[in-house]
Amino acid sequence: MLTDDERREIEAELARYPTRQAACVDAMKIVQRHRGWVADESLRDLAALLQMTTDELDGVASFYNLIFRRPVGRHVILVCNSVSCWMLGADRVREAMRSVSGAEVGGTSADGRFTLLPIVCLGTCDHAPALMIDDDLHRDVDPARAGELLARYR
């Protein structure tokens, strides 16, 4: 069941488009903002609301890197692995994040605190290497200070 808040926020998005389907990415992101991820049940509820089939909506969900169809931790670490960051130490940043967070790449730490994922170019290549944690962009990341950085995310 979608909550009243979710439903209200989705209705506001529907006003921006001439079809209900066009709001489907926004709708999935709203559910994800509230629940962390988009479960099968949410997908079914959203599909009904948007007049799409569940498979159609899952086709869109699975198309994107940032719609999560599996549970994630309280904080999601996205480490850029594209070319400029790769040249300037993205692998070392990823390893530091892995060892400090306790999350394997593509996985979630045992305490449910962090999920660690690779991500494509974040568009801040003059400050490589870069990563995002939730909505925060971190640039010129020093792997030696990974512990300090992650301590800000409880």
Add this chain to the structure above:
Amino acid sequence: MERVLTAKMRDDGEAPDLRGYERAGGYGAAREAITRLTPTEVQTRVKDSGLRGRGGAGFPTGQKWSFVPMGPTAPHPKYFVVNADEMEPGTFKDRLLMEGDPHQLIEGTIIASYAIEADVAYIFLRWAYKLAAVRLERAIAEAYDAHYLGTHIFGSPYSLDLHVHVSAGRYICGEETALLNALEGKRGNPRSKPPFPAVSGLWGKPTTVNNVETICNVPHIVNRGVDWFKNASATGEGGTKLYGASGRVKRPGLWELPLGTSLGELLNEHAGGMQDGVQFRGLLPGGASTDFLVGDHLDVAMDFESVQRAGSRLGTGTMIVLDDRTCPVGMVRNLEEFFAQESCGWCTPCWAGLHWVAKLLRDLEDGRGQLDDLDRLASHARLLAPGHTYCALAPGAAEPLQSALKYFGDDFKRHIHERRCPWH
């Protein structure tokens, strides 16, 4: 040199609000266009300026607009879409334009929409640009309050609604027909062309898609005219360009400079040259999907025609610099893994070919390569050329590959002969 696109940006990193933007002359061009020029006159001015798309392909902007059916018999609603899905690796210029001066993009969008008589405009923004999203939404709200958006803009009969759509992260959505599918709430696979979006775009209606930087040029062309624009470039293609550099240079960053500034000036003066202790080996001049250029090319003017003559493309104008501490095979492997992952999977040469290329490169890098792998890679670069796929993703992926084989062939062979990566 006079900065134009970045002139109104504040030193403290905040974006000018509506009042600050207007104090610096902002919205004068939109007012002029909508109250004193016809849509066709705006189109003509932009066409005559010679403005070419700054998103990578370099198509003439005024010409693109001229394909849209106009007048009372044209189908409505018509749509104008700003492509703000900046996901080309190594590219970070549109981020600055949106974070630093959101009203400039909105003003350009109003003028461009008016020029094609669009009823609704969307800014298709990539998910990672959180600050840009906040600043654009705030600026759009200010523009609505001032009646620069909505009904009867500047008291004219013209009305326009503008929305921001924040995507969920997929490189292919920067391809304009994939972007349209994504905006309709479908999987972002590119569409077969024709029909072109100008005739049948969003929801089958006439649609124009332009890049952020392209649109940011439009208010200045309206304000200052065609001659000014043509004279603003170094080599005659018109206007200024946001150039950038990343990699082991002394001062990575972005600079607004006359279009046609030389590669050498960009690399050695603006980017400060290579960091101490590393040597220059080559660069991708305009993002991941452009051919490598090398030391012989440093006098090449960074404009569309000159870079093409040198065997590459201006692309986005933000260069990625390769140094001698970085393995060229590893760099190309990283690029091709990106393209393989981001292929939408719609057509076979792209989804099958790119994974195969990435696998061959991984083997080479790990010392498991064979000499005929180089022929296999070269033949893939040919098979992924334009005309074999629906869109430009695979041809773009072939560019760094084919040029790396050409300029760094000896490095590829060393991996095979030594059965290891010499850089590891």
